[in-house]
Amino acid sequence: MRQRVLNIFIALGVVLLAIGCSTDSGTMSLLLRAESIAQDSPEEALAVLDSVDFEKVRGKRDVARYQLIKSEVLYHNYIDSDSDTLTRGAVEFYLNSEYDHECARALYQHSLVLKRKGQNYLAEAMLALIEAKKRLEHVDDLRLKALVLRTEGDIYGAGCLFANALESYAAAKECFDQLGMEYHSASVLYDMGATYIQLREHWQAKRALDQALSYGVRVDNKRFMCAVLHELLDLTIYLNDYDMCREYVARFAEHDCLLFGQAHMSAMQAMLLSHEGRKEEALAIVERAEAEPDADWADLEYARYIIYRNVGDSQEALRWEEKSKHQQDDLMIKVLEQPVLNIQIEMLQRSVDAANRERRLVRQRNTLIYCSISVIILFVGYMLWRRMRRKNEAIAHYVETIHELSVALDNVPRELSSSLGALYRDRFSELNELCDIYYDHSGSSRHKSMVFNKLTETIDAMKSDSARIAELERAVDEYRDGLMRRLRQLLPKLSERDYRVALYSFAGFSSRAIAIFIDSDPVSVSKIKYNIKTKIKSVESVDVSALVAALSEK
Template identity: 25%
Template structure:
């Protein structure tokens, strides 16, 4: 174990000891937060040792810190349920800093799950908060992420806008290094992607100097590549060739060979280009594919040249389609900037007021239309559901008619009446006359039957009938178990009468069958554990 790991271990043990000794959730969260920047792995270990807080504020803070720790430890997650707890809480609080962080880490998770548009909007919200806090560092962090999303899908102008913002924010921040060096590199790349090669070259040269100063080989190679590409498009071919050759000495990327070959061909040094050895062609190295295609043209092998060109076109078309399918542009993030501007400056201009009224009115009209559509849809769904229930109840009523032919006069009379009604309706239904009005009549009849069987009067009739024909079974249950809930007595009555679980769920206003199964299981357990001498009888009725 090296010294660094030993120190971290000691810190972890100390923090855990403090947590255990005090048992104070706030102190534990404070400790994790204090370790987050310097030792995020320790913060994550500490958070793992904390039980999820029960109060809303601590739970929201825990959700934020845990999401932050995962991100800082390079653990990519796609489930945003945890960070959503923090977002929901801090949106209703006055803690703007933690709201900003909640939006930021929510956006990171949305990016991981490839919900790029939602990630863009979340970063825009976080950027608004950071601006309100005058926190240039977090303004830069959010602007950098927005830039990456736009750049990923080739929104070059939007990407350039946010690359400039990123660079400016980090330069104003007290914590600008090494973020400012990355921002400089990405600003050079953004200018290059917009065909602004002179600006891109100057920035890329500055980035290579900065990378040398801070001994960052990754940024150096990336900046040097931008320099070489800019030299090529500015027809500074000697500089371009020299830069590619230098890069090939420190980077084994096959695409550099393609870029060098293209530069040789553009300069007219065909022999040097022909001497470059190409081991294999892979579409993921477009410059290498382009170079090979150009070599085929030099050799007058147009068939193979065209084949490689088609490969590149297919790849580019795929990238373009992917970009278009994202469906976002500058307006998605500028909406929130515009909204924040209105709130901060409290614009009282009458034209803006009228615009807001118009938008609100339009939204209200749309809302009303959507609600009407929803109500109609819900009504149709209820009718369809009730028709399905009617099928089931018709079978149920048919069963009851046979079961209670010699007893339970009141029930038989009720069920026979309903059965005749259903029989009449379904006769027309099965003859192919399933009109909208007929379906509604069936639905209405189902609702009347359900309402009838749920009334206190009908429950009393059913209970009296059971007591009359089943040796006072309900009365015995009430005597042996006087503390049962009314719903338990109803459950017992319906079960003893032989109604299905589906029917009982309807009568008890339960949306899920599991609720009936669970209640019946609890009632059985209570009866089995009792000293009642009638428990076997009760259980037999519940087991139907």
């Protein structure tokens, strides 16, 4: 009863512990709701998440999931952050889990945060994207794969690895095309065009940017058209194609899409006027643009150089070219002073690989220790169980022997029974008491051991008591027609051991009981009895049949 109550309390404790370490269903349903609507209704998803009490989110997995969903909802709401508190916690959990999809999502969000933190974090952001691509090999999420590839291209571009950037952009565009995501596909074309310009592959750049512009015109996305047209204007200057420049300037007015970059547009208009010989108008536009708070001095100084060059003022053109080159040199120096991205990635990858190897070795070592401890515990438990089993079997054997002794006693003549009673009642009363204790306390291993030890002690004392053995032989001779006396006369050269076996047989003991008294086994006892009978039969005497019959009794 006490054991049952204890088991109930243990079960209740386990249940309470499980409940206390898990997120309640209401909080979890809010998280799932926010996750399901994050892309289509990001503002509503953010409101749902704001209603979640973070203190109610329990367990490492649920906390990591909350962090992942929160970072994605902020991303879909265009709420940028350079703090990696959310994403780093999610990444640390999922990297050591089998949840490949969630891990790839967390790594992607983490890369965006690191990218926003600045140039010094680009290598770490790239490593996150590389790991995300590995996890996506086991997941069917083409959209996430495309986003990862595009961000990878952005980081390569920021690190001036333009060939790598184009490769990533091309792979991303292929994924977006398969998904039918036209806006994202056109955005990648814009990125590819800007990258081609950096590589001085101007006609490749024009082809990509024209395709992107066609999409913007078709869907009337003015902001997108504005960004593409600014890149195309720069391209026309690099190509020294003023007719093309004039055409793209006209497209701004045609689509009413000059939403930003007014200073850049002013520089382009000034260069076009100077190409027509209208120097004063061109310089006036530049001066007005320089007064604007968002003036781009690099563009405007380059515009002055073009103006003076177009009107034939070589001296002024040379002066402004020197200024423009000075700014370009400063920019180039800044670029050269930046760490080489691919070297950073390689070095960081080595450190990450070393850390992963160390973690793997620690896990393997811990696993080996746990397995060794488990094997030792199992072995010790098995040995204890085996020992207890042997004790129980021995006790059961002695109990059965007691029963056989009682049965054997019932089978001998009544006169012999009364004589034998004096032999075993004083000795076997202790065994009977121990048997009662055994059955009363059969659930206690301690009492079983006590019974076994006491029983062994009692039987050992009995089988070595020469006085009792002599008394037993006298009783057998008196009440069984002198069987032992006749056997000694017939076979005087038998061993004392053989005489003992014959005595116990004449007294009605079983082979198992005799085996205990002579420290042997039932098979050996049977062989001894058989040998005695054979020797008896080899002698001519009137006692042969009686002795053989007595030895054959069971």
